[in-house]
Amino acid sequence: MTARWTTAVLDTDQPGGMAVARSPEGFLFDDNGALFPREWLKRQDLSILAEHGIGHLDGESVHLLELRSASEVPGCSWKGLRAFMLEGDHTIYKVLGYAAQIGTWAREHRFCGNCGQPMTQVPRERAMYCQPCDLRSYPRISPSMIVLITRGDEILLARSPRFVTGVYSTLAGFAEPGESAEECLIREVREEVQIEVKNIQYMGSQCWPFPHSMMLGFHAEYAGGEIVCQEDEIEDAQWFNVHDLPPLPASKSIARYLIDVYVARRLGHAEPVLPG
Numbered sequence: 001m002t003a004r005w006t007t008a009v010l011d012t013d014q015p016g017g018m019a020v021a022r023s024p025e026g027f028l029f030d031d032n033g034a035l036f037p038r039e040w041l042k043r044q045d046l047s048i049l050a051e052h053g054i055g056h057l058d059g060e061s062v063h064l065l066e067l068r069s070a071s072e073v074p075g076c077s078w079k080g081l082r083a084f085m086l087e088g089d090h091t092i093y094k095v096l097g098y099a100a101q102i103g104t105w106a107r108e109h110r111f112c113g114n115c116g117q118p119m120t121q122v123p124r125e126r127a128m129y130c131q132p133c134d135l136r137s138y139p140r141i142s143p144s145m146i147v148l149i150t151r152g153d154e155i156l157l158a159r160s161p162r163f164v165t166g167v168y169s170t171l172a173g174f175a176e177p178g179e180s181a182e183e184c185l186i187r188e189v190r191e192e193v194q195i196e197v198k199n200i201q202y203m204g205s206q207c208w209p210f211p212h213s214m215m216l217g218f219h220a221e222y223a224g225g226e227i228v229c230q231e232d233e234i235e236d237a238q239w240f241n242v243h244d245l246p247p248l249p250a251s252k253s254i255a256r257y258l259i260d261v262y263v264a265r266r267l268g269h270a271e272p273v274l275p276g
């Protein structure tokens, strides 16, 4: 089976195809969704900051129009990426997730970080270029570790003050320069709950375009310590029995996948598949 969506660096001088428009208020959509005929979209009253050719969906080219601000387009509204993830078709969410990461990068790399002069788009490469500095800036990806810690029938879940009321999830945190994935995991777990872990096992990865995380998922076993929550970051953390779990994260997240795999193994059920 061929993939419906493949990324590509397309020439913005070539006309036609489809396009998505992204503003600080999210993606433009109407009754037909978030993809519009590109030439029609460019005739609307949009304040375009940058245009990037991003790939092919079902054989058609797709471009991104990154906008300064959200403007009125008759019959259309704006909606954030998270809503597309929760409600919509997974392939469309992948297109928009990629568009969002390219849009964030394009918006934040208009000027050279070394000399402050405007940068230009490199043809056929996903890079912004400063000629005087001979400096290229590529889209930023932030590696983040995410881990389910278990102790027999119990799993450790925590709440950040940012979570939806009642929801508990696995621990996560960004890698810092100088550390391996495993060192990052051990540090984050110590910082957030003061627990020690052992038998760290890699489970899989997921792109998390909010705004540019690359989630590396692990399973680890409890090795010692009592839960002490990190002030401001962790509101509550508890051991939950697999038979009595609190409200969990969204089904497409790797956090949910790590939990569901372990619960399935404990209960002898079929294991879920990690959404890409």
Ligand SMILES: NC(=O)c1ccc[n+]([C@@H]2O[C@H](COP(=O)([O-])OP(=O)(O)OC[C@H]3O[C@@H](n4cnc5c(N)ncnc54)[C@H](O)[C@@H]3O)[C@@H](O)[C@H]2O)c1
Pocket (backbone or CB within 6 Å): 142, 144, 146, 169, 170, 171, 172, 173, 174, 175, 188, 206, 208, 210, 211, 213, 215, 249, 253, 254, 255, 256
């Ligand atoms: N897909 C999933 O299932 C899932 C689940 C949980 C968390 N996440 C994601 O994992 C990431 C990390 O989780 P967290 O919020 O607990 O991180 P964290 O524990 O590292 O704490 C967040 C803090 O890290 C710092 N920070 C922000 N961006 C950073 C970056 N790019 N590099 C280094 N430090 C940075 C900030 O001080 C921020 O307050 C977030 O993007 C979060 O959305 C994804």
Ligand SMILES: [Mg+2]
Pocket (backbone or CB within 6 Å): 171, 172, 173, 192, 233
């Ligand atoms: Mg964290």
Ligand SMILES: [Zn+2]
Pocket (backbone or CB within 6 Å): 112, 113, 114, 115, 116, 117, 130, 131, 132, 133, 134, 135
């Ligand atoms: Zn420069």
